Amino acid sequence: MSYESKTADFRAHIAAGGKVEASDWMPDEYRQAALRFIEMHANSEIMGALPEREWIARAPSLRRKLSLTAKVQDEVGHGHMLYRVAEDLGKSREAMIADLIAGRTKFHNVFHYPTYTWGDVGVIGFLIDGAALVTQKALLESSYAPYVRVLRRICAEESLHQRHGEDLVLELCAGSDEQRQMFQEAVNRWWEPVMQFFGPPSKPEGDVLLAWGLKTRTNEQLRQRFFDTYVPKLWDLGISVPDPALAFDDVAGEWRWTQPNWDTFWQVVKGNGPMTETRLAWRRWMHEAHGWVRETMDEPRLAA
Amino acid sequence: MIDPRVELLLALADDELIIGHRHSHWTGVAPHIEEDLAFSSISQDEIGHAVVWYRLAAEVAGEQGVRDLATRAPAGGDHADALGLGREPNGYRNAVLVERPNGDWGYSLARHYLYDVAEDVRLTTLAGSSWQAAADATGALRREERYHLLHARTWLDRLANGPLDARIHLADGLVAALVEAPGLFEPLPGEAELVADGVLPDDHATQQQRWLEAVTADLEAVGMDHVLGGDPHHGGGEFLATASGELVARDGARAPSGSGDGGYGGRLGRHSSDFDAVWEEMTGTYRAYPGVRW
Amino acid sequence: MERWEVFGKRTVDDPWTSVGAVHAPDDEMALLLAKEAFFRHGEGVDFAVVRLADMHIFGRPDLLAFATDKSYKLQSGYTGMGDKRRAAATRAQEAGAVVDRPRPVDKRALNPSHRRRDGAAGSEAAGSGAAGSGAEAVEGGGG
Numbered sequence: 001m002s003y004e005s006k007t008a009d010f011r012a013h014i015a016a017g018g019k020v021e022a023s024d025w026m027p028d029e030y031r032q033a034a035l036r037f038i039e040m041h042a043n044s045e046i047m048g049a050l051p052e053r054e055w056i057a058r059a060p061s062l063r064r065k066l067s068l069t070a071k072v073q074d075e076v077g078h079g080h081m082l083y084r085v086a087e088d089l090g091k092s093r094e095a096m097i098a099d100l101i102a103g104r105t106k107f108h109n110v111f112h113y114p115t116y117t118w119g120d121v122g123v124i125g126f127l128i129d130g131a132a133l134v135t136q137k138a139l140l141e142s143s144y145a146p147y148v149r150v151l152r153r154i155c156a157e158e159s160l161h162q163r164h165g166e167d168l169v170l171e172l173c174a175g176s177d178e179q180r181q182m183f184q185e186a187v188n189r190w191w192e193p194v195m196q197f198f199g200p201p202s203k204p205e206g207d208v209l210l211a212w213g214l215k216t217r218t219n220e221q222l223r224q225r226f227f228d229t230y231v232p233k234l235w236d237l238g239i240s241v242p243d244p245a246l247a248f249d250d251v252a253g254e255w256r257w258t259q260p261n262w263d264t265f266w267q268v269v270k271g272n273g274p275m276t277e278t279r280l281a282w283r284r285w286m287h288e289a290h291g292w293v294r295e296t297m298d299e300p301r302l303a304a
Numbered sequence: 305m306i307d308p309r310v311e312l313l314l315a316l317a318d319d320e321l322i323i324g325h326r327h328s329h330w331t332g333v334a335p336h337i338e339e340d341l342a343f344s345s346i347s348q349d350e351i352g353h354a355v356v357w358y359r360l361a362a363e364v365a366g367e368q369g370v371r372d373l374a375t376r377a378p379a380g381g382d383h384a385d386a387l388g389l390g391r392e393p394n395g396y397r398n399a400v401l402v403e404r405p406n407g408d409w410g411y412s413l414a415r416h417y418l419y420d421v422a423e424d425v426r427l428t429t430l431a432g433s434s435w436q437a438a439a440d441a442t443g444a445l446r447r448e449e450r451y452h453l454l455h456a457r458t459w460l461d462r463l464a465n466g467p468l469d470a471r472i473h474l475a476d477g478l479v480a481a482l483v484e485a486p487g488l489f490e491p492l493p494g495e496a497e498l499v500a501d502g503v504l505p506d507d508h509a510t511q512q513q514r515w516l517e518a519v520t521a522d523l524e525a526v527g528m529d530h531v532l533g534g535d536p537h538h539g540g541g542e543f544l545a546t547a548s549g550e551l552v553a554r555d556g557a558r559a560p561s562g563s564g565d566g567g568y569g570g571r572l573g574r575h576s577s578d579f580d581a582v583w584e585e586m587t588g589t590y591r592a593y594p595g596v597r598w
Numbered sequence: 599m600e601r602w603e604v605f606g607k608r609t610v611d612d613p614w615t616s617v618g619a620v621h622a623p624d625d626e627m628a629l630l631l632a633k634e635a636f637f638r639h640g641e642g643v644d645f646a647v648v649r650l651a652d653m654h655i656f657g658r659p660d661l662l663a664f665a666t667d668k669s670y671k672l673q674s675g676y677t678g679m680g681d682k683r684r685a686a687a688t689r690a691q692e693a694g695a696v697v698d699r700p701r702p703v704d705k706r707a708l709n710p711s712h713r714r715r716d717g718a719a720g721s722e723a724a725g726s727g728a729a730g731s732g733a734e735a736v737e738g739g740g741g
Contacts, residue, residue: 021611049332056328060589060598061385062321062355066348067670069328073344080337093337118589118598145611160673167676168598174686176596180693232704236687238695247700283333290335290409292473296466297336352666447665454661 003027014213019145022088030212034144035089036105037214042082043100043107049075050279051111055121067164068121074157081150088146094294101284103271110193112273119179119186122172125165127190127230131197133158134226143213173237180238187234188242195243195257196265198223227255308494309435309503310361310369311397314387315492315571316426317357318398321388322579323419324350325586326406335409342455346416349448356441358384363437376587378595389590393583394573399487401567403579407480410473413463415481417456418519422488424449425515434502457522464526475528475536482531484567486512492571602628602647604636610643617645625649 001009007027013020020026026034049072056072059065083093099105110128115121136155142148172183199219202210209215227248234241245258268276327347334340362370362383370386371379377390402419406412427446433439463474489512498504506514523529569575599621605614617636622628628647637645656662669675690696 021609023610046332046337053329053332056331057325057585058589060389060593061382062351062358062388063382063385063670064598065325065328066351067675069331069344069348069351070671072331073341073348076332076337076340076344080341083337160671163673163676163679164670167679167682170679170682170686171598174682174689175598176593177693178593179596180689180695228702232701235697235699235701236690238687238690238693238697240695240697248702250700286333286335292467292469293335293409296463296470299467301462302465348668349666352668356666444665447660447663450658451661 014143017213018143019148020143021145029208030214031089033208033212034147034214035086035091037209038082038086038089038144038147039091039096040106040108042079042086042096043105044111045075045079045082046100047107047111047279047283049079050282051113051115051275052121052124054115055118058118060118064168071125071161071164074161078154078157081154082147085146085150097287101280101287103276103280106269106271108197109265109268109273110190110197111279112268112276113190113193114275116189117182117186119172119182119184120190122165122169122183123186123190123194125161126169127165127187127194128197129158129161129165130230131194131226133162134229135198135222138217138222138225139215141216147214169237173239184239187239191242192260192264193268195223195260196262196268198226200262200265201259223257224254227257231255306373306493307364307369308492308498309438310365310373311492311494311571312498312504313357313361313364313438314373314397315399317354317361317387318396318570319402319419319423319488320350320357321354322396322398322582323402323415324348324352324354325582326402326404327412327416329406330412343416346452346455349452353445353448354388355384356445358387360437360441361387376591376594381595385590389587393575393579396573396575396579396583397571398575398579399484399490399567399570400576400579401481401484401487403570403575403582404484405578408473408477410463410470410475410477411480412477413456413459414474414477416452417460417522418478418481418485419488420449420452420456421518421522422485422511422515424453425511425518429504429506429511432505434505438503460522460528461526464528471528472536475531478523478528478531479534479536483534487567487570488512489515490566490568490571599623600628601650602632603650603653604628604632604645604647606636606642606645608642612642614646617641619650620647622647 006025010025010027010030020030020034052068052075053072056065056069059068083096086096087093096105100107110124110131115124133155136151136158139151140148140155142151169183172179201220202218204210204218207215207218210218227246231241231246243258245256247256248254249256267273271277271280324347327343327350331340331344331347334343365373370377370383373395374386374390375392375395377386381390401415404411404415424446427442427449431439431442431446460474463470489508491508492498495504495507499507520529520532523532600623601619601621602625603619604617606617607614620628620631620635622631625647628649629645632645632647687696
């Protein structure tokens with residue numbers, strides 16, 4: 001059977017809602033798209049640990065210190081599981097880490113930004129984890145079965161994180177004027193990156209991930225779902241969103257919103273975000289300084 | 305005059321909090337991704353232990369006692385937070401060893417090992433305390449401690465039996481940490497009274513001896529006992545000291561770094577400049593917004 | 599005779615899953631016997647045996663159980679969310695900060711006026727106390 005006809009059969013299998021396993025034959029384009037997508041997801045979990053871990057040391061109570069540590073730990077655990085899935089598509093974890101710290105591969109735009117206050121921890125825990133949960137739940141429909149299997153566990157942990165984030169935010173919003181302001185300012189800072197997180201409104205026909213069933217929802221569908229869940233919650237907490245146009249259009253049955261600057265988004269994901277180089281340099285330094293540990297792990301233990 | 309039992313609990317709790325705080329810095333950046341997860345759990349356990357001891361200390365000290373100790377804490381706030389985050393720097397009783405930066409993984413690992421053997425000795429001692437509440441509290445902590453020891457000894461063995469580079473990193477870490485480890489057993493204010501009452505069944509000098517014996521046995525088993533002589537790189541020569549019982553750390557001349565006084569001072573609230581950085585960062589948010597809930 | 603743990607795969611890509619054990623003198627015999635013990639109805643596509651003695655068993659249930667408070671790692675560690683939501687919403691109302699912009703009808707909205715839009719879900723939702731029902735599913739709750 002020719003490559004073309006095998007590919008045609010594969011497309012038909014995907015179109016019929018079929019799933020793909022690691023050892024199945026798959027077109028090179030599918031393998032490459034799946035690897036790139038899952039690798040970026042794994043990178044994002046690992047890099048997403050950095051902005052939050054800055055606040056482990058500064059958490060305002062011991063309980064929050066513990067819960068934030070446990071949460072960042074879970075994100076690292078997600079990276080661990082996702083790299084494992086990506087490995088089976090043909091790239092070693094070591095190579096993926098090397099590409100990440102060299103700036104050759106990408107991670108989500110929101111993890112390129114600095115944090116300033118505990119309010120940022122609230123935004124990350126509530127809105128960014130919320131946005132991630134919306135997208136990850138939709139990915140449970142993905143055509144790549146090994147990815148779906150780890151996403152089930154990831155989603156379960158993410159819904160715990162989401163609750164942790166909401167709990168933290170509710171405490172701020174029920175608190176002092178300063179606390180409310182702290183959260184409001186953080187929402188103002190993060191709103192545009194959160195809108196960008198979902199990606200630009202895409203044309204379904206041009207989206208290779210949709211074509212292969214790796215994703216099944218468009219960026220805009222996910223963003224609308226996010227609005228449905230989170231915007232009314234923010235408004236009820238007396239937290240405004242820095243988009244004067246944001247409102248639900250009853251007639252159209254969807255939210256109206258203002259497009260952010262997509263040039264900024266592309267600049268950021270290409271590695272020109274405000275914290276990109278600082279965070280990568282830090283990870284690179286830690287990685288290189290501890291190459292000896294990994295070498296030790298690769299060597300057999302000497303006989304006692 | 306602080307109740308000697310409170311001095312005892314603060315020493316325990318502050319050690320746990322500060323080492324847990326330092327360990328938690330590895331979360332997200334540890335040298336091996338699976339190890340990142342393991343070490344993070346250990347940091348969480350240690351902070352959890354601190355909370356257990358702070359709550360018991362608050363019961364002994366009472367509301368006013370907590371206010372007196374935690375001058376930066378709001379009235380009516382959580383007692384564990386008040387004691388953990390609301391004291392002046394010189395109110396903290398942790399040993400100098402635990403406030404040092406993480407540095408190299410070899411140092412962090414060596415400190416983790418030496419600390420957890422010490423914690424095991426302390427908890428085992430306290431399990432026999434005449435003070436029932438303290439003795440009872442050790443049960444859950446010792447259960448978690450078993451994993452910490454398993455973790456520390458597995459890594460010790462793996463590094464000691466690893467490539468030369470790993471042995472060097474481990475040896476350097478052990479030498480640097482050993483110098484200040486005696487501070488974990490610095491006598492407490494009111495120690496004589498605690499011992500007389502049976503609250504502390506064995507004094508810290510006795511516990512230190514027990515700790516040194518355990519550490520010596522472990523290091524001999526993995527062929528790393530030369531570090532007890534303060535020399536990281538050579539197994540032979542006149543500096544090789546083994547289970548002599550004498551503490552190399554008391555000899556400042558051989559200390560490669562640190563305070564040169566066995567890491568003492570912490571139990572009296574005297575800390576290194578490294579603690580200032582810990583305190584600024586760890587208590588900063590709590591101090592900046594007094595009295596609010598988080 | 600030695601015990602061999604048997605692991606099967608339902609499909610080629612399934613992870614190895616324990617299905618049981620057989621007693622056999624060696625690996626060849628264990629494979630031979632395991633096939634009919636566990637796969638005689640056509641279950642799965644492959645299986646493996648591991649000598650029990652070769653399994654590295656952790657064997658420390660005490661280390662797997664939580665000893666101190668770890669509630670911060672569990673959903674159940676974040677309780678009273680409904681009350682907290684109401685408290686924060688009340689705080690927002692007192693501050694006059696609630697944002698009243700067009701939004702979809704939501705039966706669980708904290709502000710009663712958003713449950714009654716168009717009269718659609720009116721009395722039923724207003725009386726149900728749904729906002730405080732815990733609303734455990736934080737995501738997709740707008741349904």
